[in-house]
Amino acid sequence: METRRLPARKDGRIILHFDHDCFYAAVFEARNPSLKSLPFAVQQKHIIATCNYEARRRGLHKLMLVRDAKRICPDVIIELGEDLTRFRDASKDLYNFIKAYSWDGKLERLGFDEIWMDVTSMVDYNMEFLNRNDLQHSFFVLSKEDPTLGFAYDASVLAGHSYPKALGPSGDGDGRLDELSLRHHLGSHLALHIRHQLEEQKGYTSTVGIATNKLLAKLVGNLNKPKAQTTLMPPLASSDLDSDSLGNALLFMDDHEIGKIPGIGFKLAQKLREFIVQHPVEYDFANGGAQEQVSVARVRQHPDIDFEKLEALLGGPGSPHGIGYKVWCLLHGVDDSEVSQDRPVPRQISIEDSYLRLDTMTKLLTELNTLAQSLIKRMRIDLLSTEDDFVEEKSTSEVDASEAVDRVVVGKRWLAHPRTLRLTTRPRLPLRVDGTRERTMKRISHSCPLPNFVFDLRASTEAVAEKLVRQTVLHMFRRLHPEKSGWDLSLVNLAVTNMAEAAGESKTANGRDISNMFKRQDEVLKDFRVTESPPELVSFSGELSEEEGSHVAAFGEGVPMFNDDNEDDDWNE
DNA sequence: CCGGGGTCGT
DNA sequence: ACGACCC
Structure with missing residues (x-):
């Protein structure tokens, strides 16, 4: 029998998938709105990373060669987008904006411009508030603590587009709505509200898909873009009453x-x-x-x-x-994977650049230092607490003047310590006998423990980067490329991985934070208190040791030691 | 001719 | 350490 082959559907969730419209272009447009009405593209090396819709109207598209783009559209305006800093900053800002709506932190990023949010708990809660006799005048509660916080909406209709396309008023002939359709209506109105807030408060438009799992939410959003939303409506599976129909999930999936x-x-x-x-x-x-x-x-x-x-x-x-x-x-449109919990820190931070030719030690050293310094800066941005934890802790007692001088830097603490450093290269293969070159994108890499001195906040990023290159990265490079010469790299990547979250810092690490997860974001931050001394203060309080102690962060479980690992010779210089 | 990032699993 | 997948 055919039906035994079908995987089981579990469609109890409501999931939103946000996609910021032509994101890199939108980041520039947010700063310079006059670009919006002009053909505008963002370039990385020889390619158009993305372009706005005005440019797409003229035939441009993502990942097209810059040369072709200029030929097709000579008046295209182009900005360089190889440095991702501004995109990453904007991405984080928008992510945090959306996160503030979440009740349980079920929030997952994909790239810089996509976010899934599982809003099941919000939909469940608001289903109970509905007056079934007056769905037109509903109120969506955005906060359990403050039931006045929310927005008015008409729960009898869907917000935005639907799949399949609505043929008229939804529901059966008597105008009655089944519970599952109603849940989708609620999801669609919440999505519309957040999209409008994103546009009004942040100046970014987005495309959203609403469905019962991550796969369908992401795919259905593609039906109407940009600046739109689409809901995949039930019934997702065929019913006994309607056994000749596929159900909307298969109907939708089959054409892809x-x-x-x-x-x-x-x-x-x-x-x-x-x-x-x-x-x-x-x-x-x-x-x-x-x-x-x-x-x-x-x-x-x-x-x-x-x-x-x-x-x-x-x-x-x-x-x-x-x-x-x-x-x-x-x-079959079945995807039971969870929207993962919001993570305070990424799993990996990496910096890379690509090259037409990188074949001398001199050029390599320059590039490695540039990459290393960017990496250290990124670590200080992405892995340090944003709050001035130390000062906040001290605020009830006295903070003396000498501490106050250092509070900006010393007050921050590492949310996580990467334990591993990785160097990756993409060698350009040697010429074959016939003079052609085999084109390959293959990369090779080598990893080693990350030295502890990179966590020292008293040193400048330049100093840390230079020391890291000299003491660690160059050794890794020799391991990857034992030949004295003859190599030519088309790419170099430097990364830190294997994050050990600092004790008590993880929002999911202990019971106190689990309870906080169910409060709104601002309340979580307001309630936050540091109960332990930041580890980096231990070495700060005393003289620097000259001994070669635990020179590198340990592999395996546990938090790296921070006593007096630093020092060798030239460090104090 | 070839973006600069990320995640996970083996 | 690498290769699949995603943007």
Whole structure:
């Protein structure tokens, strides 16, 4: 029987997927609104990273060569976007703005411009407030603590677009709405409210998808963009009453090209295409992908495919276990993955640059120092508390003058200590005998423990960066490229990873913070108190030791030691 | 001719 | 350490 092959649907959640419209371009437009009505693009090296809709109207598109863009649209305005600082800052600002609406921190970023928010608890709560006899005059409560905080809305209608397209008033002939549709209405009105606030208060437009899981929310948003929202409406599965219909989830998924499904990337899509058409499929990166398009419906309905066949086809050495079942679920619009909890710090911080030619030690040293300094700066931005924790703690007692001088820097504490440093390069391969060069994007990397001196806030970023390059990065480079010369790098990346969150700092690390998670953001911050002395103050209080102590942060569990690791010779200089 | 980031799993 | 996936 056909139905046994279908993965089970669990559609109890309501999830919003936000996508900031042409984000890099929007960051420039926010500073200079006159760009909005002009064709405008952001360049990284030789490519157009993104462009605004005025430029797209004239035929420009993402990842196009700058040369082609200028030929098609000679009056295009271009800004450089290789330094991501301003984009990262804007991304964080918008993320925090949206986070303030969340009741439980179920908030997940994808790239700089996409955010999922699981709003199930807010929808559940507001469903209880509805007057079923007067849905038109509803009030959406945004705070459990303050029921007056919220907005008026008409719960009898959906906000924004729907899939499938609404044919008229929703509900049955008597105008009655089922509970599931009503939940989607609430999600759509919350999405509209947040989108409007984002635009009014931050000046950014967004595109939102509303559905019962991450996959569907992200995909359905694509139906109407930019500056719009789309809800995938129930019934998602076919019912007994309506057994000849697919349900809206399959109806929606079936038309997609398989490579467009999040989670099915280049490799998986190629394997699926070649199994379906039974011959090799050429892929042309310049001309929009696969020569042969294969729809979700074709894979899903193929007589020889079920999830076990998919596991055999897609699995193998190196591939994740259960990949066949996962893909089978995705093809049906089933995605039970959770929207992950908001994390106070990233898993990794990396800085990279690419080069036409990087083949001498002199040039390499310059580049490594630049990258290292950017990395140290990034660490101080992304891994230090924003609050002046130390001073705040002392505010009830006296803060003497000498402490006050250092409070800006010393008052901040590390939210996490990366334990690992990684150097990655992309070597340009040597010429082959016929004079051509094999083009490869392959990278090689080497990791080592991150020295503790990088956490010393008294030293300048330049000093820390130089020391890091001299004492650590250069050794890693020799390990990656033992040849004295002959190498030529097309890319260098420097990263810190393996974050050890500082004790008591994680918002999910202990019971106190779990309870705080259910309060609004401002209240969480207001209630926050530091109960321990910041570790970096330990070394600050005394003389610098000359001994070579625990020179590097330890691998494994636990917080790195901070006693007196620093010092070698030239450090005090 | 080839962006600068991220996440996770093996 | 690398390779898949995402923007």
